[in-house]
Amino acid sequence: MKKLVKKLFTISFIGLLSLGLAACSNTPDNTTSDKASSIVDKDTWVIGLDDTFAPLGFRDIDGNLTGYDVDLATAMCKKLGKEVTLQPIDWSMKEAELSAGNIDLIWNGYTITPERKEKVDFSLPYLDNKQIVVVLADSSIQSKADLAGKKIGAQSESSAVTAMEKETELYKSFDGGKATTYEDNNQALMDLDIGRIDAVVADEVVIRYYISLKGSDKYRILDEDFGAEEYGVGFRKGDTSAVEAFNEAYNDLKEDGTLTAISEKWFGSDVSK
Template structure:
């Protein structure tokens, strides 16, 4: 009797254990609301409009992907310099806001299918004497903290060393960087081409100059936790379907006037 009782208890505990394991393994698929972390000043990807509503290309894309996946997308503003920490602490499920794919970031997150190409460009005011990277010598150059603009600059230490104080001046948001350029506190800015072109289109492109030289090309991707393999697969499947159906082109045309997706 004792042996039979013991075996029965072992069987019960085994079943409970298997159930617990299966629930952990399908955690993301059970969530009905997925949280997108973003910098809400990053127009046109994700930003607050005049009514305080978060809008943008990435917002429309996330909603379309969520609809395909049968999930509701919630948008949460975060400190962009802490984005990977927010993701891995499970405060958010996606980093989705003009998030550039780099080897360093691949070590921390899993990326979905790349969806936009971008360059790290150099922008000045129209009347600036700066026309090349060599002209940045002894100049005050700005960039956003925790951005790939800073990373891109650091890949060219010979150029970086010529900046005033040997480093860029960093700001919490790209808006802050570009506003200081306008105010004359910066001589040049390094930032995402997609963001800069949208910004100057609203401010008056004739006031600015984009240099022919840049700090390299990159791609935007959506970051997810490495262990959330089912979520990555679901995202990629939804993205491919939206592209095939022409929905990506439709969203791109709304925000950029042309299809720049890939």
């Protein structure tokens, strides 16, 4: 009798366990179905951006979001028949925000890199950029080699940090063995102004815009840089329909002169690709 009871208990337990596993296996289908669909089917695209990244995306004196990327995103969504919602995000969490479905696009000076291609799908490149080094005008730093032993600032989780890390020996020679990172470039540049750090490595478009506001006589850009790069728009991995629709609309805007007009507004010349 004991053996029979034990056998019946075992069969019942296995049956319940199987039902539990079956229920668990069905859960992902219910929770990920929305994420699996393309944003081409959405009426509104939520664009994640860094609202301190002038002149690409930032707030004007009235607190409104503006900039080259903001104007470009607005024109693009209009072309595609989409409403646009601009969503400021913590830039260090951009890929996580995209993956979680909190935003539909990463669009704000988002550098195309092999590492990021593993996490997102990119649009075609729309703007060229370089990671440049800026110091105060009277600084003793004349070359990248002079950065050894100095405090070098950069935005956290930015392509500037990635670019510097590739030059391993130089990067480790910085004061502290690495760059001093900040939530945004503005904080880094302000610390440069007051002498807390010796140099800032950041996107050329950001540095040159900052210098134009503060005065060119106060700063100096080194002849050497940490490499050229391209900006793209990040989509959720696998959303090829959205990428293709975006690229086609981008080329249309290029042909009809919209890109040239936006570029000349912010940079004084046509720098679009």
